Amino acid sequence: MAEVGFARFSAREVAKRIGYAVGTLYNVFGSYDRLIVAINTRTFEQWAAYLEDRLAQPSTDRIAALVEGYFSFAAEHMPLWTAIYDHRLPPDMAMPEGFAARRGALTDVVVREVAAVLPVQLRDRAPRLARSLVATVHGHCTFALNGSFALLGETAPLDMAIARVRESLAASGASMPLADTG
Amino acid sequence: MAEVGFARFSAREVAKRIGYAVGTLYNVFGSYDRLIVAINTRTFEQWAAYLEDRLAQPSTDRIAALVEGYFSFAAEHMPLWTAIYDHRLPPDMAMPEGFAARRGALTDVVVREVAAVLPVQLRDRAPRLARSLVATVHGHCTFALNGSFALLGETAPLDMAIARVRESLAASGASMPLADTG
DNA sequence: TATTTTAATTGATCACCGTCTAATTTCGCA
DNA sequence: TGCGAAATTAGACGGTGATCAATTAAAATA
Numbered sequence: 001m002a003e004v005g006f007a008r009f010s011a012r013e014v015a016k017r018i019g020y021a022v023g024t025l026y027n028v029f030g031s032y033d034r035l036i037v038a039i040n041t042r043t044f045e046q047w048a049a050y051l052e053d054r055l056a057q058p059s060t061d062r063i064a065a066l067v068e069g070y071f072s073f074a075a076e077h078m079p080l081w082t083a084i085y086d087h088r089l090p091p092d093m094a095m096p097e098g099f100a101a102r103r104g105a106l107t108d109v110v111v112r113e114v115a116a117v118l119p120v121q122l123r124d125r126a127p128r129l130a131r132s133l134v135a136t137v138h139g140h141c142t143f144a145l146n147g148s149f150a151l152l153g154e155t156a157p158l159d160m161a162i163a164r165v166r167e168s169l170a171a172s173g174a175s176m177p178l179a180d181t182g
Numbered sequence: 183m184a185e186v187g188f189a190r191f192s193a194r195e196v197a198k199r200i201g202y203a204v205g206t207l208y209n210v211f212g213s214y215d216r217l218i219v220a221i222n223t224r225t226f227e228q229w230a231a232y233l234e235d236r237l238a239q240p241s242t243d244r245i246a247a248l249v250e251g252y253f254s255f256a257a258e259h260m261p262l263w264t265a266i267y268d269h270r271l272p273p274d275m276a277m278p279e280g281f282a283a284r285r286g287a288l289t290d291v292v293v294r295e296v297a298a299v300l301p302v303q304l305r306d307r308a309p310r311l312a313r314s315l316v317a318t319v320h321g322h323c324t325f326a327l328n329g330s331f332a333l334l335g336e337t338a339p340l341d342m343a344i345a346r347v348r349e350s351l352a353a354s355g356a357s358m359p360l361a362d363t364g
Numbered sequence: 365t366a367t368t369t370t371a372a373t374t375g376a377t378c379a380c381c382g383t384c385t386a387a388t389t390t391c392g393c394a
Numbered sequence: 395t396g397c398g399a400a401a402t403t404a405g406a407c408g409g410t411g412a413t414c415a416a417t418t419a420a421a422a423t424a
Contacts, residue, residue: 007270010410021374023414032411086268088189088328100333107334131334132322132342139321140314146270151282152289152313160314167353168346192381203403205384210401214382 001039005079006086011035034096036087041099043080047073048106055113061177062113063169067162070137074145082145110134117174129172136168137161183221187261188268193217216278218269223281225262229255230288237295243359244295245351249344252319256327264327292316299356311354318350319343 001009011032015022029035054069055062074081089095107130114133115126143149144157154160166179183191193214197204211217236251237244256263271277289312296315297308325331326339336342351358 011412012410022411023375024373026412027372082270085324085328088264095333104334127334128336128342131325131331131336132346135321135325135331135339135342136318136346137321138324139317139319142267142320142324143313143317146267149313149317151277152286152309154310154313157317160310160317164314164318164346164350167350170353171349193383194381204382205404206402208383 001083002077002080006036006083009036009083033087033089033093036083037089037096037099039080040084040087041102043077043084044103044106046077047081048109051106051109055109063117063165063176064162066110066113067137067165068158070134071141071144071158071161074141078145085142107131107134114169114174117169117176119173119175122173125172129168133165133168136164140164183265184259184262188218188265191218191265215269215271215275218265219271219278219281221262222266222269223284225259225266226285226288228259229263230291233288233291237291245299245347245358246344248292248295249319249347250340252316253323253326253340253343256323260327267324289313289316296351296356299351299358301355301357304354307354311350315347315350318346322346 004013011025012022014035015025025035029038050073051066051069054065057065059065110133111127111130114130115123118126118129140149140157140161143154149155149157163179166176169176186195193207194204196217197207207217211220232255233248233251236247239247241247292315293309293312296312297305300308300311322331322339322343325336331337331339348358
């Protein structure tokens with residue numbers, strides 16, 4: 001998946017490379033969709049670990065570090081990252097047991113960091129605000145990587161994303177380092 | 183495309199339904215990717231027309247109308263809308279001549295409306311801010327429609343998107359109707 | 365160890381796909 | 395009417411996901 005991306009990924013090629021027959025893959029994963037779900041859930045976990053690793057390094061602005069980490073993980077693992085959003089479960093198929101929780105770990109990191117900068121009396125709003133800020137950053141990251149921003153002449157998508165996040169956190173009374181106005 | 187979605191769309195089925203052979207489609211559009219580009223550009227234009235139509239109806243909050251229009255077009259034409267972002271041009275293929283401009287019409291609508299609420303001395307910032315706000319709304323819309331928000335327990339993605347947009351516009355000194363806090 | 369039971373693995377088969385080419389049909393115009 | 399150009403076609407090629415009866419390997423039992 002990391003090499004060829006979602007569109008050119010195939011179970012046959014996976015089987016060939018690991019030295020098994022296609023049928024074995026299907027016996028193990030059940031279906032093509034479940035194989036993709038397994039791969040993408042693994043990517044989510046790598047992503048969360050990547051962010052935690054960045055946060056573990058000393059930094060004055062952990063929120064900016066999160067946004068940058070979101071962008072750079074996507075950029076450094078573009079085929080894996082886009083596969084997450086390229087894949088859609090069939091309408092009749094639910095996310096297999098346990099996978100949803102493993103994926104949620106990524107959001108948990110953001111909720112924790114958002115809560116840390118909110119005034120104590122507003123910390124219960126952190127989960128909703130965090131989800132919304134992830135969506136904001138996701139939108140900017142998507143347009144940055146799929147060329148939409150470039151097509152429109154935008155050259156600094158990351159700066160825009162950070163600015164939007166800071167504005168929303170400020171509107172909720174968060175205490176943060178001053179913006180780096182370059 | 184509107185019926186079966188990006189993953190199950192095929193040129194063969196198109197040819198069958200319009201009563202031509204596959205080769206004819208290939209001769210007309212050149213490749214599968216160019217066929218998809220043509221379809222998706224058409225969707226962009228329908229989307230822009232959809233937004234203009236909504237703005238033509240009397241409204242006290244044109245910004246909110248834009249965000250709602252973004253969401254509702256996506257929801258009402260989910261397979262068409264997702265096809266736009268599911269498709270990625272091969273690295274060696276540029277967007278065919280003229281298609282980029284046709285797609286940009288959608289952003290132009292947003293730039294115009296953002297400029298209208300900004301203080302006159304800041305109107306030159308409208309293009310960049312508008313692009314960023316589109317990305318913000320796009321992120322929320324994506325998570326709303328692909329089930330990410332539902333999985334995390336979020337029940338009002340549209341409200342969140344509008345709130346984020348209002349915060350960012352307010353931070354730029356925009357004059358807008360008061361938020362509906364109902 | 366010899367035998368039986370269970371688990372793992374295979375690959376041929378099916379109905380599709382995008383792409384391409386040679387051959388054919390249709391059309392516009394002299 | 396005839397001809398050259400344009401449009402259209404069928405079919406081949408190498409792929410795809412999915413399936414499942416048959417086979418092989420491993421484990422459990424006697």
